[in-house]
Amino acid sequence: xxxxxxxxxxxxxxxxxxxxxxxxxxxxxxxxxxxxxxxxxxxxxxxxxxxxxxxxxxxxxxxxxxxxxxxxxxxxxxxxxxxxxxxxxxxxxxxxxxxxxxxxxxxxxxxxxxxxxxxxxxxxxxxxxxxxxxxxxxxxxxxxxxxxxxxxxxxxxxxxxxxxxxxxxxxxxxxxxxxxxxxxxxxxxxxxxxxxxxxxxxxxxxxxxxxxxxxxxxxxxxxxxxxxxxxxxxxxxxxxxxxxxxxxxxxxxxxxxxxxxxxxxxxxxxxxxxxxxxxxxxxxxxxxxxxxxxxxxxxxxxxxxxxxxxxxxxxxxxxxxxxxxxxxxxxxxxxxxxxxxxxxxxxxxxxxxxxxxxxxxxxxxxxxxxxxxxxxxxxxxxxxxxxxxxxxxxxxxxxxxxxxxxxxxxxxxxxxxxxxxxxxxxxxxxxxxxxxxxxxxxxxxxxxxxxxxxxxxxxxxxxxxxxxxxxxxxxxxxxxxxxxxxxxxxxxxxxxxxxxxxxxxxxxxxxxxxxxxxxxxxxxxxxxxxxxxxxxxxxxxxxxxxxxxxxxxxxxxxxxxxxxxxxxxxxxxxxxxxxxxxxxxxxxxxxxxxxxxxxxxxxxxxxxxxxxxxxxxxxxxxxxxxxxxxxxxxxxxxxxxxxxxxxxxxxxxxxxxxxxxxxxxxxxxxxxxxxxxxxxxxxxxxxxxxxxxxxxxxxxxxxxxxxxxxxxxxxxxxxxxxxxxxxxxxxxxxxxxxxxxxxxxxxxxxxxxxxxxxxxxxxxxxxxxxxxxxxxxxxxxxxxxxxxxxxxxxxxxxxxxxxxxxxxxxxxxxxxxxxxxxxxxxxxxxxxxxxxxxxxxxxxxxxxxxxxxxxxxxxxxxxxx
Numbered sequence: 001x002x003x004x005x006x007x008x009x010x011x012x013x014x015x016x017x018x019x020x021x022x023x024x025x026x027x028x029x030x031x032x033x034x035x036x037x038x039x040x041x042x043x044x045x046x047x048x049x050x051x052x053x054x055x056x057x058x059x060x061x062x063x064x065x066x067x068x069x070x071x072x073x074x075x076x077x078x079x080x081x082x083x084x085x086x087x088x089x090x091x092x093x094x095x096x097x098x099x100x101x102x103x104x105x106x107x108x109x110x111x112x113x114x115x116x117x118x119x120x121x122x123x124x125x126x127x128x129x130x131x132x133x134x135x136x137x138x139x140x141x142x143x144x145x146x147x148x149x150x151x152x153x154x155x156x157x158x159x160x161x162x163x164x165x166x167x168x169x170x171x172x173x174x175x176x177x178x179x180x181x182x183x184x185x186x187x188x189x190x191x192x193x194x195x196x197x198x199x200x201x202x203x204x205x206x207x208x209x210x211x212x213x214x215x216x217x218x219x220x221x222x223x224x225x226x227x228x229x230x231x232x233x234x235x236x237x238x239x240x241x242x243x244x245x246x247x248x249x250x251x252x253x254x255x256x257x258x259x260x261x262x263x264x265x266x267x268x269x270x271x272x273x274x275x276x277x278x279x280x281x282x283x284x285x286x287x288x289x290x291x292x293x294x295x296x297x298x299x300x301x302x303x304x305x306x307x308x309x310x311x312x313x314x315x316x317x318x319x320x321x322x323x324x325x326x327x328x329x330x331x332x333x334x335x336x337x338x339x340x341x342x343x344x345x346x347x348x349x350x351x352x353x354x355x356x357x358x359x360x361x362x363x364x365x366x367x368x369x370x371x372x373x374x375x376x377x378x379x380x381x382x383x384x385x386x387x388x389x390x391x392x393x394x395x396x397x398x399x400x401x402x403x404x405x406x407x408x409x410x411x412x413x414x415x416x417x418x419x420x421x422x423x424x425x426x427x428x429x430x431x432x433x434x435x436x437x438x439x440x441x442x443x444x445x446x447x448x449x450x451x452x453x454x455x456x457x458x459x460x461x462x463x464x465x466x467x468x469x470x471x472x473x474x475x476x477x478x479x480x481x482x483x484x485x486x487x488x489x490x491x492x493x494x495x496x497x498x499x500x501x502x503x504x505x506x507x508x509x510x511x512x513x514x515x516x517x518x519x520x521x522x523x524x525x526x527x528x529x530x531x532x533x534x535x536x537x538x539x540x541x542x543x544x545x546x547x548x549x550x551x552x553x554x555x556x557x558x559x560x561x562x563x564x565x566x567x568x569x570x571x572x573x574x575x576x577x578x579x580x581x582x583x584x585x586x587x588x589x590x591x592x593x594x595x596x597x598x599x600x601x602x603x604x605x606x607x608x609x610x611x612x613x614x615x616x617x618x619x620x621x622x623x624x625x626x627x628x629x630x631x632x633x634x635x636x637x638x639x640x641x642x643x644x645x646x647x648x649x650x651x652x653x654x655x656x657x658x659x660x661x662x663x664x665x666x667x668x669x670x671x672x673x674x675x676x677x678x679x680x681x682x683x684x685x686x687x688x689x690x691x692x693x694x695x696x697x698x699x700x701x702x703x704x705x706x707x708x709x710x711x712x713x714x715x716x717x718x719x720x721x722x723x724x725x726x727x728x729x730x731x732x733x734x735x736x737x738x739x740x741x742x743x744x745x746x747x748x749x750x751x752x753x754x755x756x757x758x759x760x761x762x763x764x765x766x767x768x769x770x771x772x773x774x775x776x777x778x779x780x781x782x783x784x785x786x787x788x789x790x791x792x793x794x795x796x797x798x799x800x801x802x803x804x805x806x807x808x809x810x811x812x813x814x815x816x817x818x819x820x821x822x823x824x825x826x827x828x829x830x831x832x833x834x835x836x837x838x839x840x841x842x843x844x845x846x847x848x849x850x851x852x853x854x855x856x857x858x859x860x861x862x863x864x865x
Contacts, residue, residue: 190242574666
């Protein structure tokens with residue numbers, strides 16, 4: 001069935017009427033304008049006539065009832081119950097056909113339109129008085145403003161009048177990188193209601209009105225005018241009456257702006273065909289008439305990174321001035337990293353591409369190699385030699401390849417099948433692409449990512465910029481990362497290089513006829529118009545023109561040419577000679593290639609000379625002296641052991657040696673006779689040589705024996721002489737030892753004598769010093785004794801004077817007192833000894849002091865009292 005899908009609010013109840021479920025609830029939003037359930041094509045509405053019917057409407061429900069007698073359509077809004085007559089028919093409005101279709105009663109019940117807070121309703125054909133069907137009553141159809149459309153913000157809910165269409169849309173919430181495209185469909189209503197738009201400014205804190213940034217757009221409100229509401233200015237928006245939001249697709253009202261990071265850009269294409277390039281970082285909002293240019297689904301692109309070895313080819317499509325220079329339409333530019341490392345496209349530039357190639361890369365030219373460069377303006381092809389990194393300017397320079405046909409490739413590079421196959425493949429590609437004959441332009445044949453500059457890695461294809469944000473960061477590997485390595489395989493990419501080996505030479509000829517000889521060892525890079533002159537040389541033995549070999553390489557040093565010569569001796573005997581000539585090319589190299597087939601030229605001339613020389617000798621002499629005869633004929637007679645050789649002034653060729661490899665006689669009988677004669681001569685010679693050898697052997701043997709005897713005698717004499725010399729030497733040695741020993745003893749005795757004399761002198765000196773010391777000591781002792789005597793005399797005199805002053809009684813008293821004190825001290829000291837011996841102290845003391853003056857003290861009676 002056609003129509004509109006209504007989404008029921010969570011918690012809506014369902015009741016079954018007539019065996020079918022009917023959903024009750026609040027619609028939250030749906031696709032398109034809602035006006036009821038359209039009738040299916042060919043569907044016969046079920047008739048409820050003939051029986052009583054009750055219309056029961058729950059809250060938030062309504063139904064259209066057609067009075068079949070008058071044609072009026074009434075609106076019933078729940079909660080409501082009524083009984084329908086037989087002439088009342090339930091109908092719904094089809095917004096597609098704009099007609100009412102009959103339905104069964106259950107299918108005619110519709111939910112009312114509800115817009116919660118933050119939503120709005122778009123109502124078509126509103127009532128002229130702005131009224132809506134009343135709840136719980138029967139409503140007659142008012143006058144509608146057919147064709148008019150109004151926007152009603154929530155929260156609000158109401159039923160529809162017959163013929164009205166409505167759409168519930170959530171308010172548009174915008175992030176800073178989002179925008180809305182709005183269109184003015186009613187100029188007068190838009191101007192009148194512009195202030196009624198629900199706008200939340202990006203910087204507002206409270207209140208619904210905050211769109212100061214939109215006030216300046218009020219003057220641009222004309223019917224059909226499209227405006228952009230940016231998320232950087234507005235965070236929430238609901239349009240007023242007269243303005244509608246243009247969806248992108250079916251229900252996508254909010255559009256995504258393009259967020260550009262650094263090194264990114266986007267392109268906006270206007271309806272008038274002009275483009276606008278915007279560089280990051282930025283949030284890009286298009287104008288109403290602009291659209292983003294997309295490529296492979298991406299709307300933003302990476303800037304082109306350039307360096308000194310890369311560039312882009314541009315054409316000016318609009319005049320402009322920059323840096324004091326003016327550029328006009330049609331100018332071509334080649335921008336490299338030397339001028340600008342990061343390139344952002346601009347409206348005045350268009351990139352000239354060859355296939356998918358946008359960036360032109362330099363080519364690595366190693367040392368000893370080169371590239372053919374075509375000047376597109378003059379048509380001249382030059383060589384760019386290495387080592388260098390060459391970046392051709394595509395405005396007037398094109399790197400070209402030279403194609404060699406298989407015959408030339410095999411001639412110049414004999415045995416190099418890879419070079420032949422490469423040139424064959426290159427020629428096939430040229431025929432397929434229809435390029436100019438002889439030139440294969442690398443710029444047109446090899447796109448940069450696939451066939452990047454030879455000798456450098458292919459540039460990776462530019463990936464579209466991702467839409468999601470990726471912050472800056474550093475990633476460090478936990479393992480070793482090998483350095484970047486490239487492989488230079490330029491064998492077939494550059495100019496044709498001819499490697500001339502040691503001892504060889506080639507003749508280079510250009511289109512103007514200029515010639516030059518390149519001698520090896522050398523590597524020559526051919527100009528584009530240069531080629532190598534070829535030669536055809538005779539082959540086989542003997543040399544003939546039946547089979548010629550074609551080559552461009554001349555063996556100029558140590559060349560070897562073999563040939564067979566048939567000659568006849570003076571006695572008419574045919575001989576067959578096998579010879580080998582050693583040839584050098586000398587002098588001016590420009591003459592070396594003047595004779596095309598120098599092998600034939602040399603062999604023909606020498607055959608004539610050799611036949612003439614052989615004719616001058618008989619077979620026997622010639623057979624014995626064949627090598628000398630031929631060498632004299634070819635190289636000339638030897639002068640001081642050296643031969644001058646044979647020169648050919650026509651091409652600077654000189655034969656410096658000839659080898660006679662074989663001499664055969666044509667007549668077999670003569671050959672046999674010569675062999676027999678030679679055998680006889682050899683036998684006689686061998687016998688004579690044997691006798692001579694025996695004589696020589698005897699003579700040498702006897703001479704050797706004599707020499708041996710002489711040597712042995714000399715040896716014995718020499719031995720005796722040596723022994724005599726040894727005895728004399730031993731005697732002289734002994735005498736020398738005795739004389740040395742005597743002289744040594746005398747010297748030792750003389751030394752000891754001198755030592756004794758020195759010791760006597762030392763002892764005498766010591767005695768003298770000792771005597772002097774004794775005499776000094778005696779003198780000092782005498783003086784000291786005299787001094788002591790004087791002191792004693794003085795003391796004696798003093799004591800005498802003191803003695804005379806002391807009486808005898810005093811002396812006795814003092815003596816007695818001292819003895820008594822001594823006895824007391826001794827008694828104290830002997831007390832422990834007396835105790836140990838079991839005796840009294842007096843007994844011990846009397847035994848000890850017996851016979852001394854103190855004994856009387858112990859024997860005297862004790863004093864009284």
